Amino acid sequence: MLRTSQKGDVVPWLAFFLRGVLAQAQDAEERTVRLVELQAGLRSELLDERQPGSVVRLADLLFSSPILNSALVAQRLDVAAPTAHRAIATLVERGDLVEITGGRRHRVYRAGQIFDAVYGDISPPSGSADA
Numbered sequence: 001m002l003r004t005s006q007k008g009d010v011v012p013w014l015a016f017f018l019r020g021v022l023a024q025a026q027d028a029e030e031r032t033v034r035l036v037e038l039q040a041g042l043r044s045e046l047l048d049e050r051q052p053g054s055v056v057r058l059a060d061l062l063f064s065s066p067i068l069n070s071a072l073v074a075q076r077l078d079v080a081a082p083t084a085h086r087a088i089a090t091l092v093e094r095g096d097l098v099e100i101t102g103g104r105r106h107r108v109y110r111a112g113q114i115f116d117a118v119y120g121d122i123s124p125p126s127g128s129a130d131a
Contacts, residue, residue, distance in 0.1 A: 034117040039063050054079055058087040066111040
């Protein structure tokens with residue numbers, strides 16, 4: 001940048017900037033591919049297992065809300081609370097969701113595979129909840 005400001009030569013700065021854009025685009029593409037493959041694989045497994053539609057829909061919901069609670073599930077899937085609880089329990093049993101609050105009420109669940117696909121080994125603290 002010094003060369004650009006002193007001599008007006010924008011080519012080195014532009015090349016540096018474009019290398020950064022390329023690196024970010026490649027990283028975003030890799031993360032997107034991992035997410036798409038994970039979603040397709042999860043959906044396929046659930047359909048092969050003949051899981052109820054509420055479970056398949058919940059699995060799809062995880063990709064927009066990877067941290068959630070039963071109230072959010074019931075609202076977003078437009079199902080009764082018992083149906084939301086059963087769908088959550090199914091994904092917990094399969095290992096697709098993990099309960100992260102440790103309480104008996106107002107539980108929050110996290111889809112760890114989604115965070116792994118996006119962040120690799122880096123994930124947000126288990127106490128943070130969007131739900």
